[in-house]
Amino acid sequence: MAKERYLRRDFVKQGSLATAGTLISMGLAPSLFAGGVNSAGEPALLGGKPVRTKSWPVWPVWNPETDEKLIIEDIRSGIWSRGKLVTEFEEKWAKALGAKRSLMVVNGTNALITSLIQLNIGGGDEVIVPPYTFIATVAAVLATGAIPVFVDVDPETFQINPDKIEAKITPRTRAIIPVHILGLPADMPRIMAIAKKHNLFVIEDACQAHLAEINHQKVGTFGHAGCFSFQNSKNLPIGEGGAIVSNDGEFMDRCYSYHNYGNPYGTVVGAIGAGTVIPGTKLRITEYQAAIGLVQLVRLDGQTTTRNINAEYLKSKIRKIPGIIPYKLYDHVTKAAFHLFPFRYQKEKFNNLSRNEFLKAVTAEGVPCSNGYQTLNNMPFLENAFKSKNFKKMYPEKMLDINKYNEQNKCPANDRLCNEEAVWISQNMLLGTKSDMDDIAMAIEKVYNNADKIKSKSKK
Numbered sequence: 001m002a003k004e005r006y007l008r009r010d011f012v013k014q015g016s017l018a019t020a021g022t023l024i025s026m027g028l029a030p031s032l033f034a035g036g037v038n039s040a041g042e043p044a045l046l047g048g049k050p051v052r053t054k055s056w057p058v059w060p061v062w063n064p065e066t067d068e069k070l071i072i073e074d075i076r077s078g079i080w081s082r083g084k085l086v087t088e089f090e091e092k093w094a095k096a097l098g099a100k101r102s103l104m105v106v107n108g109t110n111a112l113i114t115s116l117i118q119l120n121i122g123g124g125d126e127v128i129v130p131p132y133t134f135i136a137t138v139a140a141v142l143a144t145g146a147i148p149v150f151v152d153v154d155p156e157t158f159q160i161n162p163d164k165i166e167a168k169i170t171p172r173t174r175a176i177i178p179v180h181i182l183g184l185p186a187d188m189p190r191i192m193a194i195a196k197k198h199n200l201f202v203i204e205d206a207c208q209a210h211l212a213e214i215n216h217q218k219v220g221t222f223g224h225a226g227c228f229s230f231q232n233s234k235n236l237p238i239g240e241g242g243a244i245v246s247n248d249g250e251f252m253d254r255c256y257s258y259h260n261y262g263n264p265y266g267t268v269v270g271a272i273g274a275g276t277v278i279p280g281t282k283l284r285i286t287e288y289q290a291a292i293g294l295v296q297l298v299r300l301d302g303q304t305t306t307r308n309i310n311a312e313y314l315k316s317k318i319r320k321i322p323g324i325i326p327y328k329l330y331d332h333v334t335k336a337a338f339h340l341f342p343f344r345y346q347k348e349k350f351n352n353l354s355r356n357e358f359l360k361a362v363t364a365e366g367v368p369c370s371n372g373y374q375t376l377n378n379m380p381f382l383e384n385a386f387k388s389k390n391f392k393k394m395y396p397e398k399m400l401d402i403n404k405y406n407e408q409n410k411c412p413a414n415d416r417l418c419n420e421e422a423v424w425i426s427q428n429m430l431l432g433t434k435s436d437m438d439d440i441a442m443a444i445e446k447v448y449n450n451a452d453k454i455k456s457k458s459k460k
């Protein structure tokens with residue numbers, strides 16, 4: 001039945017100027033949109049009128065009247081290095097998540113590196129990661145000297161597949177880094193159970209998942225540590241910034257000390273007068289960054305609710321289009337962050353129109369979308385890490401055989417997502433109205449209805 005409802009191609013070919021009246025009188029009203037005509041007509045990619053010409057909500061949100069007071073006060077005070085605003089943000093961020101402690105650092109990448117190092121993970125160790133993630137997750141593991149071990153994704157949820165974790169655990173495995181990728185929660189209850197059974201640390205990469213929840217508990221608070229990013233594109237944008245959260249006070253004291261050259265802090269104390277206690281670095285954030293964070297934090301909850309409502313609505317519409325398979329959330333997810341809205345594109349249902357042509361055609365309709373991540377488990381940075389002096393000293397030669405490593409780290413489900421199926425809509429578009437969501441669905445439907453036409457034209 002669904003197939004016929006969408007096969008309006010022949011009709012559309014006959015007259016791209018068809019009006020709503022003609023469509024409806026002929027019983028051919030667009031199936032997703034009663035009375036709407038925007039999904040009919042010539043595809044914009046082939047010179048037709050786009051579904052939408054209006055712009056999308058801008059990111060980041062900045063309202064001079066309400067947002068500038070704090071940062072101007074701070075700039076004028078001359079207190080720019082870490083002080084009370086950073087502490088205030090940390091307290092509010094910990095509270096927002098229901099975590100005992102939070103520490104701001106310069107970015108999410110260094111939140112991950114700091115957490116790994118303060119859990120004593122480094123040279124000689126293995127850390128389990130998903131391949132469907134931003135490069136920083138894996139870069140953080142390598143930066144400590146540990147080797148990332150890839151566990152394939154569940155393509156329905158886009159998250160690390162818990163069924164495949166145990167097979168990758170070796171005597172060297174020390175930790176799992178589940179990534180709540182795209183702002184959709186990974187299956188934390190199962191991952192925590194596996195970690196407990198094998199005595200592994202769990203460091204959640206929640207860099208895209210601000211305020212996402214499982215059973216009303218915020219992600220980032222399930223594992224030993226949770227890491228967040230406040231980079232400009234993220235759901236809580238500061239420019240650059242990151243945070244570690246944890247309920248383990250001694251661990252957080254070590255993280256604090258490490259981010260401040262290794263100077264004594266809390267339970268990290270040396271002999272009196274002995275100076276710096278642990279090897280550290282400098283990852284402190286500035287007051288004016290915290291000032292931006294504090295004003296963004298005020299709107300985060302409302303924005304997250306809007307994204308959830310719009311995502312569910314958009315999902316309910318586009319799932320009816322053959323060949324469009326929206327993300328699935330695990331049953332216990334009570335809220336997602338929707339840093340991105342993902343779906344899988346099946347070109348077989350679109351007359352074999354390639355994903356790239358599909359993306360171009362939908363974007364031409366005024367609805368920008370992208371193909372997302374490339375496969376990173378076979379990128380050159382891994383081989384180059386293995387060739388480095390440090391890795392050669394830390395590992396037996398047979399572990400650094402890149403061909404063998406690649407063989408052991410194959411992730412076919414991820415390859416398919418990255419190379420063929422994944423499509424992303426960005427989070428700022430989910431901050432619009434219901435009618436904005438209709439535009440997205442309409443653009444996809446229009447491309448569906450015109451797939452053969454687009455395909456034959458784009459070949460020439």
Ligand SMILES: *Cc1c(COP(=O)(O)O)cnc(C)c1O
Nearest residue numbers: 107108109134136137207229231
């Ligand atoms: C953004 C991001 C990071 C790194 O955060 P930065 O603040 O850019 O260093 C790590 N992991 C994931 C999944 C991210 O999206």
